[in-house]
Amino acid sequence: MPLILFNKPFQVLCQFSPQEGRACLADFIALPGIYPAGRLDADSEGLMLLTDDGRLQHSIAHPDHKEAKTYLVQVDGVADGAALARLRAPLDLGDFVTKPCRAVAIAAPAWLWPREPPIRVREDKPTSWIAITLQEGKNRQVRRMTAAVGLPTLRLVRSSIGPFSLASHPLMPGEYIEVPAGDMKKI
Template sequence: MPLILFNKPFQVLCQFSPQPGRASLADYLDIPGIYPAGRLDADSEGLMLLTDDGKLQHKIAHPDHKEAKTYLVQVDGVADAGALLRLQAPLDLGDFVTKPCRAVRIAEPDWLWPRDPPIRARQDKPTSWIAITLEEGKNRQVRRMTAAVGLPTLRLVRSSIGPFSLATHPLMPGEFVEVPVADLRGK
């Protein structure tokens, strides 16, 4: 039973079924019987885990199992201490309240690849980077959280899931590697 780490490129759909005019996982992975353990929006990039084991898929993806996921987020504006505190505390997003999380301002990661197409640069508006670590993952949650504190997301890269990280498994967008399942189960 394979466990695949995949670096999902920007604008790739998290599905294997074809969609006219859109890239999907099938354009990058030709491994029969595997499925994503969790999803990323087409506008998001970064680490995905795929497996053919339904129980393992559930363990990775379901919020009840508390696999921490870290997202590197480039936001429009300066992430000050007040915004970071609001992100860390439970945040009412209207249809649900987030669980407390970790949110810290970071420098742009030096290992991060350039996005294609690049983020539009604006001379009059600064951007900043935040690392947000969640143990839940609702639809578009990180984007909704940063918008709720006045910092719209410009770029979103999932950098880690549980013990797996793009910093320690350097994969360029579209690349993948098989890892031992024991690396996840052994935690």
């Protein structure tokens, strides 16, 4: 089976088994025998890869394989040079120290869909956007990193995993496509 690229909507669980009152992957993808290769928190949105190939799933998801993942993060506050420098350097989060990463301030992505429900807006506090590219992926890492530098995450969208991105495969939340089997070799 080909690799599945899925744009996970906000508040959808990264599992196929239903949980009362919560949307899950089965509400969007009706293909038997596929599993997520990595996860996104329910509060996060964006690109997920799914496959029925256990070896491929392991090679995508396992931290030893270090597939780069890029996250677009809307934060509460202005991402200045000092905050970005702290994000790029190893950052002590208490239970682990992050590896160096790429973190740059960006304009609000024009192609990004509106979130439902929308993020809170405060007239007295500006927001800004950061693109963060990691070679690792611990639980809630990006949210913890931005909070550690004084910029709490308001919205988190994974835009790419390795060679696959929402820029080259535009999908609205809840949509998926099957990538030809030959594209699996890119991973």
